[in-house]
Amino acid sequence: MKKLVAFIFLCFILPALASLGVRAAGSQPGSWRTADWSSSGVLPSAESDAPAALYVMAARTGGLKGGLAVHSWIVTKAPEEAHYTRYDKVGWGSPIRINHYPADGRWYSNEPEILLARHGATAEKLIPKIEAAVAGYPHAERGDYSIWPGPNSNSFIAYVLRSVPELHTTLPPEAIGRDYRPFGDFVTLSEDWRNLELSLGGYAGVALGELYGLEVRLGGLVFGIDIARPALKLPGFGRIGV
Template sequence: MLALLLAGPLWMLATESVEGRGHWSTADRASAGLAPPPDKGSGAVVQLYAARAWGWRGAFGVHTWIATREAGADAWRMHHVLSWRRPALESRSTPTPDRAWFGSEPMLLADYRGEAAARLIPGIEAAVAAYPAPATYRAWPGPNSNTFTAWVVREVEGLEATLPVTAVGKDYLFDGVLAAAPGGLGVTASLGGLLGLTLGRDEGLELNLLGLALGVDPLRPALKLPGIGRLGMASAIKGEGKVAGTADPETKGNR
């Protein structure tokens, strides 16, 4: 079983499918063109992103973050948990929330715009402020950046996002063993992020073993494998402001 769980991450490392060459400070941080500029519309926007983590961690999973822009604003607010130097929940202003994550192209998970986004932003800000582990980061099994994103999604009514199977830590629950699936209609059962099961409309069936997940999505047919990610149809982008043809860091080069 351990060999099965580690086969995907080892394959990602062996095929050099993750960014880790050179120094992280010189890695690509260019915009992917997924975030609408202010001159393309002054309405509110909420977007969720995922991109492969830097270095060896990228062989196992992705880093996720939440970006919001108030109606009429020029800058975005980017919310995520980092492990650079010290664990920290960071909420900062940025003109480019869709920048590559140190060489890894981001994938859009959700895109809410207009009135729908305006209704979500106050709830997101309140959830970010109430996050129960703002100074804690454990890459495995959590809490980490993916735990944070999943927690906020569960806390904010109307906010949904189908997090990748490679979002290690998304199944870490702070209290209890049951929680709503981030994708909407569904449930996650988890014991400390090490053993769990998710059954959801958009997640399909996912089994979490030792913090790594595998599963199947019958609605948008695909296999989900540890490290490698999704093989098959791309998952749906939640919200109404969908951007067609976005790259999926889970399946790029693996379909």
């Protein structure tokens, strides 16, 4: 029991507190009204982008919780379109938002990063599958949102990524809510059998595989080691390594 408590303290509580401390020491907008939601310029203009494009993006969320979590979304552009389409899930109003924010907009003044980019024929092939996954998301109604442990914005994007395994990607460990599963969905095994996740409703779980390395999940936080892409994963800080 002492070893378990020490493991939880050193691998989860201490890094989380450190990340929260770094966040608290920084400057943040006082509320969503004063935050910057404008385009960051991270993406090229839709007119100049490849015939088809898709992006998975994320940015730190607002307030002190930004020390632990990011908000994620998906952006697509079909060949015949001269504009991007952005998909988010939020906790206010209609949960699934389409083009409610700029495609590469800042989130609570925080700069977004591109987690995955696909262009051309590859993107064109995957976009219909992404649209089908968005349409089939099982927690898309009003009230189907819980900031913790989920389903939240990251639960939505994680579901889409699992539904389109050809993307070969997952959200970063600081995407709290990506691990959420309804109670009863205890085991998730990828189609290629290379990634296994065990979940207790998003409250606790483990993951092992090509995408995750080895992860121990507790309360939405992640501690883990990635061998394929060498890195240590710490709550709040995410991946530290290559």
